[in-house]
Amino acid sequence: MYVAVKGGEAAILATHERVAEARRGDAAVPEISVAQIREQQALACARVMNEGSLYDADLAALALKQAQGDVIEAAFLMRAYRTTLPRFGSSEPVDTAQMAIRRRVSATYKDLPGGQVLGPTYDYTHRLFDFALMDEGAPSVMVGPDPTISGREGASSTTAAGDARVEPEHDGLHAPLDARMPRVPDILGAEGLMEPEVAPEGDPRPFDLTREPVSFPADRDVRLQAMARGDEGFLLGLGYSVQRGFGGNHPFVGEIRVGEVSVEFVPEELGFAVDLGEITLTECQMVNQFAGSKDVPPQFTRGYGLAFGHSERKAMSMSLVDRALKAREFGEAAEYPAQQDEFVLYHSDNVEAAGFVEHLKLPHYVDFQGELELIRRIRREREARLAAEPETLPEAAE
Amino acid sequence: MTVHQTLPGDETSPAYNYAYLDEQTKRMIRRALLKAVAVPGYQVPFGSREMPLARGWGTGGIQVTAAIIGPQDTLKVIDQGADDTTNAVSIRRFFQRTAGVATTEATMDATIIQTRHRIPETPLTEGQILVYQVPIPEPLRFLEPRETETRKMHELEEYGLMHVKLYEDIARHGQIATSYAYPVKVEGHYVMDPSPIPKFDNPKLSGNPATQLFGAGREQRIYALPPWTDVVSLDFDDHPFETSKAPHDCDLCGAKDSYLDEVITDDEGGRMFVCSDTDFCAGRRAEGHEGRLGGDQKSSKTFANSFEGIWPATAGAR
Numbered sequence: 225m226y227v228a229v230k231g232g233e234a235a236i237l238a239t240h241e242r243v244a245e246a247r248r249g250d251a252a253v254p255e256i257s258v259a260q261i262r263e264q265q266a267l268a269c270a271r272v273m274n275e276g277s278l279y280d281a282d283l284a285a286l287a288l289k290q291a292q293g294d295v296i297e298a299a300f301l302m303r304a305y306r307t308t309l310p311r312f313g314s315s316e317p318v319d320t321a322q323m324a325i326r327r328r329v330s331a332t333y334k335d336l337p338g339g340q341v342l343g344p345t346y347d348y349t350h351r352l353f354d355f356a357l358m359d360e361g362a363p364s365v366m367v368g369p370d371p372t373i374s375g376r377e378g379a380s381s382t383t384a385a386g387d388a389r390v391e392p393e394h395d396g397l398h399a400p401l402d403a404r405m406p407r408v409p410d411i412l413g414a415e416g417l418m419e420p421e422v423a424p425e426g427d428p429r430p431f432d433l434t435r436e437p438v439s440f441p442a443d444r445d446v447r448l449q450a451m452a453r454g455d456e457g458f459l460l461g462l463g464y465s466v467q468r469g470f471g472g473n474h475p476f477v478g479e480i481r482v483g484e485v486s487v488e489f490v491p492e493e494l495g496f497a498v499d500l501g502e503i504t505l506t507e508c509q510m511v512n513q514f515a516g517s518k519d520v521p522p523q524f525t526r527g528y529g530l531a532f533g534h535s536e537r538k539a540m541s542m543s544l545v546d547r548a549l550k551a552r553e554f555g556e557a558a559e560y561p562a563q564q565d566e567f568v569l570y571h572s573d574n575v576e577a578a579g580f581v582e583h584l585k586l587p588h589y590v591d592f593q594g595e596l597e598l599i600r601r602i603r604r605e606r607e608a609r610l611a612a613e614p615e616t617l618p619e620a621a622e
Numbered sequence: 623m624t625v626h627q628t629l630p631g632d633e634t635s636p637a638y639n640y641a642y643l644d645e646q647t648k649r650m651i652r653r654a655l656l657k658a659v660a661v662p663g664y665q666v667p668f669g670s671r672e673m674p675l676a677r678g679w680g681t682g683g684i685q686v687t688a689a690i691i692g693p694q695d696t697l698k699v700i701d702q703g704a705d706d707t708t709n710a711v712s713i714r715r716f717f718q719r720t721a722g723v724a725t726t727e728a729t730m731d732a733t734i735i736q737t738r739h740r741i742p743e744t745p746l747t748e749g750q751i752l753v754y755q756v757p758i759p760e761p762l763r764f765l766e767p768r769e770t771e772t773r774k775m776h777e778l779e780e781y782g783l784m785h786v787k788l789y790e791d792i793a794r795h796g797q798i799a800t801s802y803a804y805p806v807k808v809e810g811h812y813v814m815d816p817s818p819i820p821k822f823d824n825p826k827l828s829g830n831p832a833t834q835l836f837g838a839g840r841e842q843r844i845y846a847l848p849p850w851t852d853v854v855s856l857d858f859d860d861h862p863f864e865t866s867k868a869p870h871d872c873d874l875c876g877a878k879d880s881y882l883d884e885v886i887t888d889d890e891g892g893r894m895f896v897c898s899d900t901d902f903c904a905g906r907r908a909e910g911h912e913g914r915l916g917g918d919q920k921s922s923k924t925f926a927n928s929f930e931g932i933w934p935a936t937a938g939a940r
Contacts, residue, residue: 232706232708232711233706233711233715235708236708236711236712236715300676303672304672304673304674306672307671307672307673308638308639308642308644310644434669434671434672435669436669437667437668437669437670437842437843438842439667440768440769440770441770566768566769566770570769575672575676575677576677576678576840577677578676578677579676579677579678579679579681579840580677580678580757580840581678582676582678583676583677583678583679583757586679586701586708586709586738587701587702587707587708587709588702588739588818589702589883589884589898590702590703590739590740590802590818590819590820590881590883590898591739591801591802591803591818591820593820593867593868593881593882593883593884593898594801594802594820594821594822594866595801595802596868596884597801597866597867597868598799598801598866601797601866602795602796602797602799605796
């Protein structure tokens, strides 16, 4: 005999045990440590810090461990913790011009003060598996003077012929970087060619979208905040749509820079800035065309992206969408999704989106019952109506 | 996580505040609630917080409950009318852990009832608070996706679009084809989404002695119906509002006037109808009422509470 079963506390507790088992996997394999994730999965940690809106690499690593590597779930853990933290105040604005550079590239100038600094990047790697990484402790073939595609065998031979790879110039590689590393848009700005960034009147404290409800049209501080915590994949897609014509911008990467910036805080009782420590940031400034208007001469316009950690794709996507969202300010038609702040801001938050999409798993039988009754009634009435109608219509021609 | 859990390296300070939210946040939500009660049916924007439960899983209702709950309260949580659905269990456990609050399944014993998709069958009384979880607070959202536009429409009481939609339903289907989240007009002004309750429950919205609070976490909105508010389900003179339910009696308790869940019992068209409100159904059976299949049925509640029973029972049904 069937019994109507709806759930149960014991069943929920059992799922908690199951997920703990699933998280641990095969007990014969050593458990991964939070420190290992922090050090060896740093890009995943950066994404969790961005989308979790909290700069804490240890917590990001813990979140990834607890979430079995599910980045959105990990970001959710970060957010739910972050929201309970007390606020001591706001830091001084960080100065990315003073960044201790690890990587800095410009696509608009072949050379510029400070030079192009490639730093760590996958850009010029061939996406071929490095099977040496399968062996723990073995040196990667990606580094060292003699890598070959054949991997493990090649790694032992120091004189493989036909290796086209240039040996890195170790001296040059570790040479100190120029102390002066001006930001490219500032160079353009000095000539008056770049849209200036002017603080809104009175330089008010930026909006905090984690504390106040967003209203529309949203100002740029709100938009940048929402994108900084927005889903990388969503912003990537939107940025891509701008490039493909669903948006009217033609961007150049003015500059991408990655490095450490110090965060300063002015405690009220001291009255002077105290260094709180360093954070790693990725900044991207896109240079876009603007034809000018009656009041403004033609100039370049800026798309800005800033992200925690080494997160170039995120910062680039963000700067594309930032520029697209300026459509209203420049009097451009906002015809496409990437140009519409309501669309972008309401849908870029992956923690919210995931929650709402996945809530469809929850029971809906009360509503579905209503729909069942309705559709049965409409069908009954339709059948009754059809039955009542005499077949007056002439038959279709034979 | 419990209230008593402390941060690593700190033996004294609890990791989380009473009822999870910090006191400043609670004050902010209470201010929004006061405004909502003062302007019934108006959607008050509020600084919705991240919650440790997923967006769309009742975070609006949870924030409202967390802002009003105190140690003297007794909490009931239902989802689809039932106390034992998984999410109701999860939310009830959340408040047991973070607020150490007493819980109940009896509608009449609760001071706060958090609900998803139902209003209890047992009439509410003065002093009780019903907290709704709301997915999409904007009744005009599917007619106009832009928030900037819908807020203007509410300001101007520009509800023509909604009436056109209802009219088109009648033209196409002979009736208004909305069976849940049926729009209502509050005190002659704001058109309001009553959350996805079946329209069967709509009449209970009006003139209810309890306070009804609505929380939409993801959408950052709070709205309210203070006690005895006049709430009218939208309709036309020649097509008056009608409630609807499955044309059956409850197979367990025999109730003729309660909202029913349809349960598929086999793959040959067999089905049974049971009260969606588990407390109401169990109460009636305790009083000796019996439905068509009442005699040889266990209560869904006692059954669900024994985890061992679930799988063998469903397997045995085949």
